[in-house]
Amino acid sequence: MLFNNLDQLYRSVIMDHYKKPRNRGELEGEHCVTVNMNNPSCGDKIQISLELKDNKVVDVKYMGTGCAISQSSASMMTEAIKGLPIEKVHQLTFDFSEMVQGHEHNDDLDLGDAEALHGVSQYPARIKCATLAWKAVEKALREADKEKAQQ
Numbered sequence: 001m002l003f004n005n006l007d008q009l010y011r012s013v014i015m016d017h018y019k020k021p022r023n024r025g026e027l028e029g030e031h032c033v034t035v036n037m038n039n040p041s042c043g044d045k046i047q048i049s050l051e052l053k054d055n056k057v058v059d060v061k062y063m064g065t066g067c068a069i070s071q072s073s074a075s076m077m078t079e080a081i082k083g084l085p086i087e088k089v090h091q092l093t094f095d096f097s098e099m100v101q102g103h104e105h106n107d108d109l110d111l112g113d114a115e116a117l118h119g120v121s122q123y124p125a126r127i128k129c130a131t132l133a134w135k136a137v138e139k140a141l142r143e144a145d146k147e148k149a150q151q
Helices: 002-019 068-081 086-100 112-122 124-150
Strands: 032-039 044-053 056-065
Touching: 002 068, 002 112, 032 124, 044 068, 044 124, 056 068, 056 086, 056 124, 068 086, 068 112, 068 124, 086 112, 086 124, 112 124
Parallel strands: none
Antiparallel strands: 032 044, 044 056
């Protein structure tokens, strides 16, 4: 019975983020980087905008369309990384990916509400949905590094 209640709690957290997304929008400015990604297998699309200053994610916004998993994961991700040092963001994105693939991950890192997506590992077709926004953040950080290196 406890498992069913926990499963229901996780579902309600996912649906809450889907119906009431956090940090939806776009960022612009000299310290911002924006990337677009999609998941062609199911049609999910995401745009991630990061404001980076002093090796920290000062702000993050997203826009997108797609299934409840992809869009709620994006909302959860924005809450998890906002205000964090870039190094910690890399750790979180790695651990989130490991978690949703059913691999061992660092339980000491706080993934916030995104921990509700741990059950995605039971549905391999949904892993790409859950990780899309997190992969977009990694892509945005790589692009920011490239821009910094060119200056």
